[in-house]
Amino acid sequence: MMAEGMLDYLIPLAILILSPFIGGLLIGIDRKVTARIQNRAGPPIVQPFYDVLKLFGKEDKVVNKTYLVFGCAYLFTVILSLALLLFKYDLLITTFIFGLSFIFLVLAGYSTRSQFGYMGATRELMQMLTYEPILLFAVFLIRLVTGSFETDAIFKASEPLLFTLPLALLAIFVILPIKARKSPFDISEAHQEIAQGPETEYSGKYLGLLYIAHFFELIFVLWFVSLFYVKGFWLLPGWAMQALLMAAAYVFLIVVDNLTARLRVDQMLKQVFIVGMALLALNLIYIIATGRWIA
C-alpha cells in the first residue's frame, strides 16, 4: 500500500524529469523521418540536444531584459502545467495555466519591439484564439462524461474517454499542429516569412531555454491526448494504451506536417473553427442522445 502511494508520486516525477529528453528525441525522430521522406539523409536523432548544447556556449546578443524574463517565465509555466497534468491536478486549471504560458510568450514577442517579434506575437494570439476554445470545449465535454474536472475522474471512469468522446479527440487532433507549431499551422514561427516570430530576438542560452520549453510542450500535448485511453485493453496495461495513443498522435503530426503547406491566419481560423466545432457539437449530441453525461 505504502509503496503504491509512493509510486503515485515517483512515476509522474520521473516522467517530468525525463520529458525534455523524450521531447528532444521525438523532435530528432521527426527530423530524421521528414528528411527520409524528402530523400535526404537528415541529422542524427540526437541533433536537437547538440543544438541546445551548442546554444548554451554562444555569446549573448539581447535587445532588452523584459523579453528574456518572459521567455524564462514561459519555460517555467510550461513545466508547471506539465507537472500539474502528470500529478493529476484539476484539468480545467491545468488547461488555463498552459494558456498562461502562451500569454508569456506573446508578451515576450511584443516586448522586443521588433517587426518580426510583433508579427509573431499577433499571430501567436490568433493561434490562441483558434485552439483555446476547442481545448476548453473538449475539457467541458470530458467533465460532462466524467462528472468532474478532476483528472482523477478520468482514470476512475467506467469506460475510456475514447469510447464516449471519439469526435472530441479528433477535434484535438485538428489543433495538434497549432500547439506543436507544425504545418499547416506553423503560422507564428513561419521562418520563411517572419524569421522566428516571437522568438526572433532570442539567441544563445536563452534560445536554448526556449527549445527546452518546446520539448516540454510537446510532451504536455501528447500526454493530454493520451488521457483519452487510460484503461487496460486486452493484454495491454493502461500505460501501454496511453503510449500507443501518444505514438498515434505523433505519427499523425509528422504525416500532416509533411503533407500540407502553411495556411494563412484567417484560413486557419475558419477551418479549425468549422471542423473542430462541428466535431465537438456532434460528439455532444452523441453523449446527450445516449445519456452518457453526468449532471
Place this chain on the structure above:
Amino acid sequence: MDGSLLLLSMTIVPALFGIICYLAPGYEVKKYVVILGAIVLTVASLLVLSGGSQLITVESIDLVGLSIPISPIILVLDYLLLLTFLWYGWKDKEYKAVLLAILQLIPLTYLELFMPKAAHAGAATFVIDQLAIVMGLIVSIIGSLILIYSIGYMRGDKHASSFFLAMMVFLGDMNALVFANDLAWMFFFWEVTTLCSFLLIRHYRDEASIKASDRALWMNLLGGVSLICGIVLIEHVYGTTFLSEIASGAGQSLLPAGAIALPFAFLAFGAFTKSALMPFNSWLTGAMVAPTPVSALLHSSTMVNAGVYLLIRLAPFIIGSYVSTMIAVIGGFSFMFCALLALSQTDSKRILAYSTISYLGLIAMCTGINTGLALTAAVALLAFHAVSKGLLFLCVGKVQHDIGARDIESMEGLVARMPLVAYIMVVGLISLMAPPFGVFVGKWLAFQSVSTFTSISLSLVDIFFIIFGSIFSVFYYSRWAGKLLATKPFTEIKPEHHEWYMELPLIVLGLGVFVTVALTTLFFSSLISLPPVYGLEPSKLVTGWSIQSAIGGFSPLGFLIAFLIIILVPVVAIKVPKTAITHTYACGTGEEPELGGGYFQDIIGEGVSLKYLDPVGVLLMIALFAAAVI
C-alpha cells in the same frame, strides 16, 4: 462603535465633507477636507467589516428633542430630484428625459401616497449583511483612493469644488443604496446615483460632455421607470417593499399566477440600464468624456456595480424561473460581444469601458445561472473586478495627465518613460486575464457553475459565451501589456515626474491586487454567505488552503506564490551586460519598422458590429419580459 453611528459616517458624513469642501476657500483647504473625508470613510467601512452583520432601524432623526421621520423627507427629496431631472431635460432639450421623469412621477406618487400598505412591524430599514459589507468595502476603500487621486488630477480645474461635492455625495449615497432594506428608499438612492453621474459626466460642460451626459440621463431614467414600476408590482404581489420580507410575504396578487416573476423582470431591466449591459452600453462608453477619476469611480466602485448588486439581491427570488435564464443569456451576450468590441478599440479608456461592460455581463450571467456556486462567483468577480479596473483607470488617467494621450498605440514603450506607472499597469492588465489573479478565480468559478446544471439547455449557450469572452479579453489585454513593454534598445530612461497624490493610490491598488488573491480563501469562507434558499449548496465550496467545489478545486495562494517565483526568479537571475545589447533584427534593411494595427476594425469595429448587436439587445430585453409572463 454604535451601528447607527457607523451607518451615519458611511452615508451622510461623506456628503457633509463634500459640502464643506464645496464651501471651503482655496485648493489647499479643500485638499485636506477631501483627505479627511477619505480617511473617515475608509475607517468606518473597516469598522463595519469588523462589526459583522447587523440590522439597524432608523425611522426618524432626533434633532434637539425633535423627532423627524425619514420617509417623508425621502419622499420630498424624491420629488425634488425628479424636478431637477425635468429641469435639466427641458434646458438641454432632451425631451426623452423629460418624458421619462414624468413617467417616474406617476408610479412614485401612487406608491407613496395612494397605495394601501400593510403595517411593517419590526422590519429593519437598513440591513448590513455580508453582501452589503463587501459592497461597502468596495465603495469606501476604492472610492477613497480615487478621491485622493483626484486631488492630484483636478489641481487647477475650474469646477473642482462641485466635482468633489458630487464625488463625495456619490460615495455616501452608494453606501446607503447597498445598506437600504426598503426598496422605496433604495429607489431614491438609485436615482441620486443617476443625478451624480449625470453631473460628473458633464463636468467639462463642452458640447460632447453635455451630449454624453444627456444620453446617460435618459437611459438611466428609463431604468428608473422600470425600477419604480417593479417596486409597485412587488408591493402588490408581496405586500411589502422590504427586501428581507419578500421571501415570506404574500399580498393580494393582481397578476396571474404565472406572472409571479414579472416584478423581478422590471427590476432586472432597471439593473441592466444601470450596469450598461447591451443594448444600453452606449451611455457608459459615451461617459468616457468625463475626467478619468469619474470614469474610475463609475466603473469600479459605484454606479455600474449598483445594477449587478441588485441582480445578486434578486437572484434568490427567481431561482429556476425563465427570467433567471434570460438574465444569464443577456449577461453572457454582453460578456462575449463587448469583449469582441473591446478588441477593435485603440483608445485605452474605451477598451476599459467595453471590458467593464463585458465583466458586468459575466456577473449578470452568474446571477442568472443562479446556483450557490454561481452566486459566489458573482460576488467574487464584483470585488476583484473593482480592484483591477479601478487600478487600470487611474493608471490611464495618470498617463493621459503626463503624456497627453490615451491611445494604446502611443503608450508604446511606456516602461522607459514612466516605469512605475507602466509596471503597475501591466500588473493590472495581467490581473484581469491570467491565473491565479482574482478575476481569473471568478471566471473559473463561473466556468464551473456553467458546467453544473441538471439539464442541458441554455447552459450550452452560456458556456459558448464564457469561453469566447474569456479568450477575447486575453487577446486585447495581452496586446496592450505588450505595447507598454515594447522598448527600443539604447533608449535613455528619463526620470519620471512624480505626483504622489496620484501615485499613492496606484501603489496601494497595485498591492491590493496581490493581497486580494492571497486573501481569496479567507474572503470566500468568511464574507460570502448565501441566503438559505440555496440549501446546502454553498457548503459544497470548501475553503481552506484551496477552494474546492464538488467538481474541481485549486489553491489561489499556492498559484500566486508559483506565479511570483516564475516571474521574480528570471528578474533576479538574468543579468544583461551592456556589451550584449544589440539592435533588433531587421532582416538586413536596417530600417526602423512602423509597428501597429491588428485591431480588425473593418470586421468587428463598432460601426460594423453595433448595427447588429443593438437590435439583438433590444430583442433580448423584450424576451426578458416575455419570459416573465409565460
